[in-house]
Amino acid sequence: MKDRDLSMASYLEIADDSKGHGLDLFCVPKHYEEDLDSVIIPNGLIKDRTERLARDIVRDMGGHHIVALCVLKGGYKFFADLMDYIKTLNQNIDKSVPLTVDFIRLKSYSNDQSTNCVKVIGGDELSALKGKDIVETGKTMETLLDLLNECQPKMVKVASLLVKRTPRSSGYRPDYIGFEVPDKFLVGYALDYNEYFRDLSHICVLSEQAKEKYKV
Ligand code: IMP
Numbered sequence: 390m391k392d393r394d395l396s397m398a399s400y401l402e403i404a405d406d407s408k409g410h411g412l413d414l415f416c417v418p419k420h421y422e423e424d425l426d427s428v429i430i431p432n433g434l435i436k437d438r439t440e441r442l443a444r445d446i447v448r449d450m451g452g453h454h455i456v457a458l459c460v461l462k463g464g465y466k467f468f469a470d471l472m473d474y475i476k477t478l479n480q481n482i483d484k485s486v487p488l489t490v491d492f493i494r495l496k497s498y499s500n501d502q503s504t505n506c507v508k509v510i511g512g513d514e515l516s517a518l519k520g521k522d523i524v525e526t527g528k529t530m531e532t533l534l535d536l537l538n539e540c541q542p543k544m545v546k547v548a549s550l551l552v553k554r555t556p557r558s559s560g561y562r563p564d565y566i567g568f569e570v571p572d573k574f575l576v577g578y579a580l581d582y583n584e585y586f587r588d589l590s591h592i593c594v595l596s597e598q599a600k601e602k603y604k605v
């Protein structure tokens with residue numbers, strides 16, 4: 390087995406010129422039909438990729454106890470699915486890993502912009518980490534990692550469903566990455582725009598008109 394710290398995490402790349410899929414090909418709530426440009430990652434593909442991340446994580450943990458920390462609210466769907474896949478693996482392999490869960494809430498975004506101020510709410514026993522929605526600049530995750538390291542955990546690993554290709558990136562890369570995505574504002578599968586669109590199964594590209602419509 391390769392040492393994960395020496396190798397970059399692999400990911401499924403969604404190209405910058407990817408047109409995604411027409412909304413009429415999938416089930417999208419009626420109330421959002423006018424607000425989305427396309428479906429960029431269908432729910433089934435998210436699940437298939439998450440299943441593989443679960444396998445990689447269990448393999449790398451080598452029997453260590455995992456305290457899985459979910460970063461709310463945007464990470465809740467990814468976290469729940471990832472935990473389900475890890476649980477299923479744990480039921481069917483010899484070297485299973487004990488799993489406990491915790492939740493933390495981070496808030497830094499208003500409209501589609503980072504506010505430069507990351508607020509942290511909740512979380513009690515912090516020793517390892519999983520389940521983040523999206524890394525854009527990496528600022529949110531770096532702030533959280535600084536906080537976690539104060540608790541001197543044995544090991545901290547970060548799994549993020551999405552990493553955005555953007556010139557604003559700090560260079561931070563999670564240990565496990567689902568997809569690398571274009572520099573567009575994405576919603577659905579618990580990712581929001583001012584709290585809207587969490588109730589959408591697929592990850593979609595938000596339209597420019599919708600950014601105005603739901604602006605606060
Ligand atoms: P960062 O600190 O710039 O890496 O931003 C990460 C956080 O910003 C995520 O946890 C999300 O809450 C939010 N965010 C960044 N890009 C998007 C997006 O495309 N859709 C929804 N939320 C986003």
Ligand code: MG
Pocket residue numbers: 463498580581582583
């Ligand atoms: Mg948000």
